[in-house]
Amino acid sequence: MDKEVVINKQKLKLTNLDKLYWPDEKITKGDLIEYYREVSKYILPYLKDRPQSLNRYPNGIKGKNFFQKDVGNMPPDWVSTYKILSESTNKKVNYIVCRNEATLLYMVNLGCIEINPWSSRIQSLETPDYLAIDLDPEGISFDSVVETALAVKEVLDEAEISSYCKTSGKTGMHIFIPLKAKYNFEITKEFAHIIAKITHDKVPGITSLERSPSKRKKKVYIDFLQNNIGQTLAAPYSVRPSPGAAVSTPLLWKEVKRGLDPHDFNIKNTSKRISKIGDIFYDVLRKGTDIEKKLKKLDYA
DNA sequence: GATGGAC
């Protein structure tokens, strides 16, 4: 039922460990916590020093969920938090900042099946560490997502831009470009927009840049608007609150081909996969990209 | 999941 563990020298209460978070698959909250303990070494670099947007499912994937950013003074002392002024409400929001395994498990115990970090760190909130291209299919096959991802890859390869790809764990894929916190969100977003437009021109039949779902039926939405402060995507190695407990899994580009099935990467087998092949996203937080130079190479009028 | 008031 409940258990107290010591991690990072902190006593942490883990509760309701036998609650069925995925009733059909018989996967419990305890299984979820066990997964995050196993992969913590690999997921933590993508959470470190980043404000966390909580998406809580305290009663599992079939229960009601809610978002939480402001944790007030709810967490114990040893959980790092950071207050950020919200532009829209003019109120200070006290975010959890994940810095270690104990904090990760604290969040998971709150019902966070998925982990949603900001793309910027508190040391440099205005400059993201990576650019994200988010591929969201709207009533179209996953093979079309794959085809779109490969089109993006082709565009980036032509300009010799390094890119890294993962399943979202739901229905789409994410492509990351390392930036080393060198550009603000406005420049990053404009760059992402250009990549999206060139890709759309390459495969106009299966893609769309329309924001309204009704205007992009049966297309893959090339979502470049996640490149804004505080906009999040599920982290690499995050579990998703979806059937089968799929995991957002980094892939080798050679694995991105027709027939790829995102359900093949899930809470049951991802830990083993990582131990075997390591972290495919390793360079995302280490390399950079010279946007000015690459813009010239893209040569987009 | 945590809190607090009613019972």
Next chain:
DNA sequence: GTCCATCAACGCTAT
């Protein structure tokens, strides 16, 4: 002590 109601987002874009 138990039960139950209540609470827990935000930034951007287009109109």
Next chain:
DNA sequence: ATAGCG
């Protein structure tokens, strides 16, 4: 200002 989106 507000609706829609993720």
